[in-house]
Amino acid sequence: MIVRDPDTIPDRWGKRPSDRSVGELLKGGVIILDKPAGPTSHQATAWARDALKLDKVGHGGTLDPYVSGVLPLTTGKAVRLTDIVLSSDKEYICLMRLHDDRPERRVREVMSRFVGKIYQLPPVRSAVKRQVRIRTIKELEILDIRGRDILFRISCDAGTYARALCTDIGDVLGCGANMVELRRSRSGKMTEDRAVSLQDLRDAYVFWQQYGREDWLRSMILPMEVLVQPLPKIVVKATAVDAICHGADLNIQGIHMLDEDIRKNALVAMMTARGELIAIGRMAMSTSKIMATSQGKAVDTERVFMDPGHYPRMWRYSTDLEEFSEPVFPE
Numbered sequence: 001m002i003v004r005d006p007d008t009i010p011d012r013w014g015k016r017p018s019d020r021s022v023g024e025l026l027k028g029g030v031i032i033l034d035k036p037a038g039p040t041s042h043q044a045t046a047w048a049r050d051a052l053k054l055d056k057v058g059h060g061g062t063l064d065p066y067v068s069g070v071l072p073l074t075t076g077k078a079v080r081l082t083d084i085v086l087s088s089d090k091e092y093i094c095l096m097r098l099h100d101d102r103p104e105r106r107v108r109e110v111m112s113r114f115v116g117k118i119y120q121l122p123p124v125r126s127a128v129k130r131q132v133r134i135r136t137i138k139e140l141e142i143l144d145i146r147g148r149d150i151l152f153r154i155s156c157d158a159g160t161y162a163r164a165l166c167t168d169i170g171d172v173l174g175c176g177a178n179m180v181e182l183r184r185s186r187s188g189k190m191t192e193d194r195a196v197s198l199q200d201l202r203d204a205y206v207f208w209q210q211y212g213r214e215d216w217l218r219s220m221i222l223p224m225e226v227l228v229q230p231l232p233k234i235v236v237k238a239t240a241v242d243a244i245c246h247g248a249d250l251n252i253q254g255i256h257m258l259d260e261d262i263r264k265n266a267l268v269a270m271m272t273a274r275g276e277l278i279a280i281g282r283m284a285m286s287t288s289k290i291m292a293t294s295q296g297k298a299v300d301t302e303r304v305f306m307d308p309g310h311y312p313r314m315w316r317y318s319t320d321l322e323e324f325s326e327p328v329f330p331e
Contacts, residue, residue, distance in 0.1 A: 001235065001257040004291060008256045011238045011273035013311045017223035022214045026054060028077035028305065029221040034195035035063055035071040044198065048073055051202040060085025061158065061187055069093075069184030070192050077305050078224035081280075085227060088188030089138070091155045095182070096166040098148040100175035107150065108142060110172050115140050120164050135160040149180070189229055196220045224305070225277050228269035232259040234299065236270050236278060241311040244270060244278050250299040252290055262287045268299060272311075279304040 035044045041062045049057035058079040060072040069092075072085050098107075115137050122133070139155040154162065163179045170177025185192045196204075204217040236244065240254030250270060262268060264286045270278045281299040290298050 001233070001259055002287065002291065003257050004252075004255045005237070008237050009239065013238060014241075014272050014274045014276050016274045017225050017276060020223060022208060022218050022221065025218070025221040025223060026052065026075055028224040029075050030078055030190070030224060030226055031073040031075065031201065031220055032190045032192075032195045032222070033059075033071045033073050033201070034192065034197050035068055036198070037066050037068045040065050041071055044071060045073060047198055048201060051198065052205055058082045060088075061090065061184075063184060064182075067182045067184065069182075070187045070190055070195055071184075072187050072190050074224070074227070075221075078227060080303055080305070081224060081227040084230070085188060087158050088230065089155065089157055090160065090184060090188075091153065091186035092162050093143075093151070093153050093183045093185050094162045094166065095180040096150045096152065096169065096177050097180045098150070098170060098173065098175050098177045101148060102173050102175055104145050107145065107173065111140060111142060111150075111152070111169055113172070114165065114169065118165075118168075120161055120168075122161055122164065133159065137165075153185070155186075189226070194222075225271075225275060228277055228280065231267055231269045231280070232262045234258040234262075234268055234270050235273055238273070238311060239314040241272060241278055241306070242308060242313045244301055245304055245306050245308040245310065247301060247304060249284075249297050249301050250281065252294060252296055252298045255290065255298060258287055258290065260287055264289075270299060270301075276306065276310075278306045 031048065033044060033048060035041065041059050045057055045059045052075070054075055056076055056079050058074045060074065060082045063069065063071055074082050074085070117134055117136050119132050120135050121131070135157045137154055137156050137160070139153070141153045142150065143153060144151040154165070162182050166177050166179040201220060204220055207213045208217045234250070234255055235257040236250060237254050237256045240250065244250060256273065262283055264283050266283045267280060268283055269280050272278060279301050280303050281301040284297045284300055
């Protein structure tokens with residue numbers, strides 16, 4: 001990151017996300033659920049919400065009932081970050097069955113053509129409008145071929161339909177094909193090795209509530225900051241944090257550090273020096289412009305996640321200028 005103001009006062013407030021209690025994590029956290037085949041994503045989310053006795057639980061990236069694997073759940077404040085999960089790239093393990101025999105060499109050659117940008121028409125039974133869309137297949141790796149059954153891994157854009165991909169591969173092969181089984185192994189940076197079952201989630205909550213044993217449940221809940229990992233970051237001075245918590249936009253004077261090459265209008269995460277998410281917003285100017293000037297608005301605040309009072313109030317509000325002015329340091 002680029003340091004804009006090296007003379008920033010040390011941040012002696014706040015709390016690192018890793019130091020939050022289980023209760024605090026539940027008020028704004030992420031759970032990587034291993035959804036079983038059978039229930040819908042909405043039903044699995046409702047079961048998790050009931051198991052954790054929470055009011056607000058959302059999910060990122062709907063899985064069809066017969067599809068298993070990674071289903072990110074967001075709790076409390078983190079529900080408002082679900083759209084970021086939805087736009088993250090995905091990885092799937094798919095079992096495809098050909099309708100007739102084809103030489104393995106021919107199968108591999110045809111499937112290699114589907115790496116890169118492809119055109120897709122969503123299946124008839126889908127939750128989106130049926131129109132041709134462009135999606136990118138970043139990787140397509142054949143794991144095993146046994147007769148007409150082909151097991152492969154795909155890394156792809158959000159909104160890619162594996163079922164439609166299998167149909168298209170079968171059409172090019174001239175024999176037809178269908179998807180037999182599908183499992184999502186990754187959503188963004190959330191992988192299946194961190195995924196937990198619904199039963200383990202319920203048991204861990206009971207252990208915490210009835211026996212005071214929180215380690216198991218704590219290991220299942222990630223802080224909401226993991227959701228903004230793909231976004232460029234700006235580290236805000238401690239003197240400006242509380243102003244943003246009250247809805248103020250971020251001025252250049254309130255920036256300690258920021259990522260390189262952030263473009264104007266880009267969505268950014270405003271963080272404390274301790275790694276806490278304050279808010280997300282849109283860049284009012286680029287990184288280069290911020291580094292070249294000393295005044296002006298840097299970020300338009302869109303969604304605030306940190307409660308006011310978490311950091312001390314160190315600013316004054318001017319009714320004449322209608323803006324937050326210079327900091328006032330507490331004794």
